[in-house]
Amino acid sequence: MLKLGVLGVGDLTEKMVRGLYRHGSELHVLLSPRNHERGGMLSRDLACVMMETNQAVADEADVIIIGVRPTHLLDLAQEVKLRPDQPLISVVMGVSLAELQKLFGTRDCCRAMLSAASEINHSTVVFFPAESIAAQLLAPLGNVIPLVTEREFELATVAACMNGWFYFLADELQQWFVQQGLSAQRAKDLTLSSVEDCVAYSRYKMSATPRQIGESIAIPGTFTAEGLEVLHRLGANVAWRAASDHVFRLLMSKQG
Ligand SMILES: NC(=O)c1ccc[n+]([C@@H]2O[C@H](COP(=O)([O-])OP(=O)(O)OC[C@H]3O[C@@H](n4cnc5c(N)ncnc54)[C@H](OP(=O)(O)O)[C@@H]3O)[C@@H](O)[C@H]2O)c1
Numbered sequence: 001m002l003k004l005g006v007l008g009v010g011d012l013t014e015k016m017v018r019g020l021y022r023h024g025s026e027l028h029v030l031l032s033p034r035n036h037e038r039g040g041m042l043s044r045d046l047a048c049v050m051m052e053t054n055q056a057v058a059d060e061a062d063v064i065i066i067g068v069r070p071t072h073l074l075d076l077a078q079e080v081k082l083r084p085d086q087p088l089i090s091v092v093m094g095v096s097l098a099e100l101q102k103l104f105g106t107r108d109c110c111r112a113m114l115s116a117a118s119e120i121n122h123s124t125v126v127f128f129p130a131e132s133i134a135a136q137l138l139a140p141l142g143n144v145i146p147l148v149t150e151r152e153f154e155l156a157t158v159a160a161c162m163n164g165w166f167y168f169l170a171d172e173l174q175q176w177f178v179q180q181g182l183s184a185q186r187a188k189d190l191t192l193s194s195v196e197d198c199v200a201y202s203r204y205k206m207s208a209t210p211r212q213i214g215e216s217i218a219i220p221g222t223f224t225a226e227g228l229e230v231l232h233r234l235g236a237n238v239a240w241r242a243a244s245d246h247v248f249r250l251l252m253s254k255q256g
Contacts, residue, residue: 005030005061007054007076009039012091013067015119016141021046023121023140030057054080063133066090077103087133093157094254097150110134113156114141115163124163128153154251161247170195
């Protein structure tokens, strides 16, 4: 059975571990003792073991997942010594493969990007490079999107940020319904169902772009077109592009 060591037992890695067990992956998960509360909860719920030290995790594990925040990466790298051939998967945003190799001294590094929906095996799953241990290990967590270059991986990081922004958009729309007197539950159902409907139909109409589908709906004179005109006038889409540009620029500036 593969021994998976987790250094950085945080929000994302907890959900990944839960998703892996939910799928029934044959794993023995070894947790860092940091964030004792979260590690303790995971050990109680699942067959995970909290180790005494980070180094004990590194020494025992076949594969390591790093899930600390970027600002804590250097401290972690100074704290643990990995084996030169020990596979390492990093979910840390904005830290390149070259930098990971330099920090941890292991040849077999890869990067992965997932979301909270890992918990229910519904995440977008991307990794770089394509042929890495992450491919087989993380595939059960959702929808694998193959990528070729590290630049593409950074674009997927922007997609992971978009995923976060979608929740705020959904909430904004939901709150509007609530302000109009709908119960919170109905407002949530209505908002999420509209999004699911759009995703499902876009997937069904694979050969059409979302714009083509949208234009077939928002034909002049319709209520949809009326509202779309307001969104354009207020620059709603421009703002989304600007946020994406901003994050992508930040990520690429770290590539050096
Ligand atoms: N959350 C997401 O949806 C998401 C999505 C994509 C990517 N990511 C990436 O995932 C990483 C983690 O994000 P998160 O939201 O899961 O963060 P988080 O909840 O803050 O978790 C980070 C964990 O790392 C632990 N940690 C810090 N320094 C450590 C050390 N030296 N040794 C062992 N553990 C240490 C922290 O423990 P303490 O509490 O004891 O400090 C904490 O439990 C980030 O780099 C982020 O870019 C997150």
